[in-house]
Amino acid sequence: MIGATGRLGTAVNEALTGRGHQVLTVGRSAGDLRYDVADPAQVTALYDEVGAVDAVASAAGDVPYGRVTELKPEDYEAAFRGKVLSQIELVRQGTSRIAERGSFTVITGVLGRDPIPTGSAASMANGAVEAFVRAAAIEIAPQRINAVSPTVFTESIAKYGDFFPGIQPVDVAQVALAYVRSIEGAQTGQIYSLG
Template sequence: MRILLVGATGLLGTAVHQALAERKHDVVTVARTGGDLRFDVTDPAQVAELYRTAGQVDAVASAAGHVPFKPLRDLTIADHQAGLTGKVLSQVALVREGLAHVTESFTLITGVLAREPVVTGAAASLANGAVEAFVRAAAIEIAPQRINAVSPTVFTEALDVYGDYFPGMKPVPLADVARAYVRSIEGRQTGQVYVP
């Protein structure tokens, strides 16, 4: 399959790229500052240009999404907007613009905070919950194309940086998260939120 991998140069994107390449997929990598194609998916105009440049693909896998972590009292409307733009609207644009360019499926990234909130994670919980709701809604409208999300907890390989944000939560190895992407891309289910 020819797969467009967005957020390909980050920690998760690198692991997903490796897993897909090992399975002999043709992976076209996308990131803001690296990869085969350089686009900022938080800009809808760049998302449209990305698809014009990439051409037809079988699947899109998104490993990109940024949200601010601050105490709720310190989160501004601008912070919430940044989280929604960085994680939700960017992925919605990937799907909306991709409907004419993607033959099989979309796999989006969400996260544990949609189900298990933590202190300083309100913006992330909001964004992750929105992505999951969007996946369920889009699944009933875009058939026969499929859409799923992958919802990990903190990565084992990132505990040194992010572990304090996820107290008491069991970490997950990046290889397990990458396998969830493979399941979404190569499987037949739609409207699912995979929890590795």
């Protein structure tokens, strides 16, 4: 579980372990294993350390926020590296490391379908991840890949609610169930939109 010590990652970890899954938590600064998946070499090292697994789930991805006129090219590159390429690398390198019918679950978000001011880099990244999921699903079968795309978490509404006027929040526990659905289910190429 990549990003397992954040709010979402913690909920996903609890949901999966509660269903009997053995989960290895991965993070840059916390977790069972310490790797920065934005670095392809560290993705390789992670897979080398872990060995074969049944599923890979990601709840991590950094993107900068700012108005289009304020963001620099390197901000968009950082968003692409932090949320898109990092998750693509998990899949690209992981296809030879997970079970024949294993799964990948990646994270996108509401800004891919419902943009807000200052969120263009996040919208770009989320849209790219979703397009990748649809394309990868037809190439990696019988392995599976899905994306989870929540709105703002109910638990974060006090902090971020003003950025999402009129958008229905979603409980982080519901988002965690989408990860369970992706990992234990049979679907592939899906974008599980929540909220």
